[in-house]
Amino acid sequence: MAGITNVAFRQLCREQGGGIYVCEMITTRALVERNPKTLRMIAFGGDERPRSLQLYGTDPEVTAAAVRMVVAEGLADHIDLNFGCPVPKVTRKGGGAALPWRRRLFARLVRAAVEAAAPAGVPVTVKMRKGIDDDHLTYVEAGLAAQDAGVAAVALHGRTAAQRYSGTADWDAIGALKQALDVPVLGNGDIWEADDALRMVAHTGADGVVVGRGCLGRPWLFADLEAAFTGRPERRLPTLGEVAATMRRHAELLVAAFEPSEAEAAERRGAGRPADPERDGCTDFRKHVAWYLKGFPVGSELRRSLAMVSTLAELDDLLERLDPAQPFPLDTLGQPRGRTNAPGKVFLPDGWLADRDSAEVPAGAELADSGG
Known part of the structure; x- marks a missing residue:
């Protein structure tokens, strides 16, 4: 994730x-x-x-x-x-x-x-x-x-x-x-x-x-x-209007998360790259659009526009074009979301499978950055 x-x-x-x-x-x-x-x-x-x-x-x-x-x-x-x-x-x-x-x-x-x-x-x-x-x-x-x-x-x-x-x-x-x-x-x-x-x-x-x-x-x-x-039977089946409200809340939280500290803001100004948390948050939000709208009857042009938003105002304008009364698409229940790629070769260090009892750390194994 x-x-x-x-x-x-x-x-x-x-x-x-x-x-x-x-x-x-x-x-x-x-x-x-x-x-x-x-x-x-x-x-x-x-x-x-x-x-x-x-x-x-x-x-x-x-x-x-x-x-x-x-x-x-x-x-x-x-x-x-x-x-x-x-x-x-x-x-x-x-x-x-x-x-x-x-x-x-x-x-x-x-x-x-x-x-x-x-x-x-x-x-x-x-x-x-x-x-x-x-x-x-x-x-x-x-x-x-x-x-x-x-x-x-x-x-x-x-x-x-x-x-x-x-x-x-x-x-x-x-x-x-x-x-x-x-x-x-x-x-x-x-x-x-x-x-x-x-x-x-x-x-x-x-x-x-x-x-x-x-x-x-x-x-x-x-x-x-x-x-x-807890043994309760209720399950959420949000309408498209309720999903749109969740999308807006998600984007709003992302914009807040990208707000830099004073030190970070000063560093970026000094480098000629002033912080723009609204742009950064909305850009990060784009990848979530297809997941939120999966199964809903939303036109391709509107989907594409939502996946290119740069400001909350732009997002608000586009979300208003959705039909809030559209019911949740029941045919998507139980269906995979996200990656569904095919099996593939597992890339391993040379000789990795030959010696199960080696306790040596592979050369160059530590990654220099985060994420996976």
Whole structure:
């Protein structure tokens, strides 16, 4: 969910229902080196609790240093270690979904994070996939290693890295992991509606669910999840007018999130690049338009214009052209949202699969920037 779960979107989701809302993936080295972009990405709302920070790293020592920084400076209340990212720029360096294959390195890294977080009582969790591909599954062994290292919970996306976001998530694997572990197990994959979450928990015995693509353009999914898990039958089916109001709120929050500090504003003025938070926020909002309008009968020209907005006034004018009485498109319920790409080759460092017991950090593995 890189580029999606920033402070604005998390606030929008929190306004809908309860849960833990995790920030975008942050690389440990960029955090330790205080990369300005990274420090902006770990911003949390003033009333946001718990503050959940997602870290990606491949070096146990760098990861420990990042966690110590989080603890010492009170930057977050929860740390989630990402071992699920399948994108090539991450796996080709041995990170994300590739790393659990190197079981000793994985165990070292998780233990280093847990020990660094322990003095402040900050819980550490891990999220991962089933493995690299069907011939290189790691999830049960990695889950046991994470449990032994002292994590508070383990989340499993029921796909391999090779599957990316294709096909159907393997909920049986989530059930197998639940049977193998004593710590809580959270299930991830194909939760498009609140009733999917209930089915997953019933099928797997999982202690909770993790939502990714299902909330794209549908932050009200968390209201439905809250209702479902408390036994209430109501589900949100917003009209196009209600969706338009949510879109406007999202854009407004993004504009506020892009408001620079005084120091940042002065730096940009000095560089001849004055800050324009309204333009930046509206530009960031553009990618959400298609998700919000999925299934609604909105003309291609209006869709295209909405996906090119630069100001809130422009957005307001375009949203007024929508038919507010249009009912929610029921045929989109249960349908995938976001990435639905085909299976593909998993790019790995040379010789990665040859030695499962190597604890060495791959050369050049630490990424210099954040995002995944």
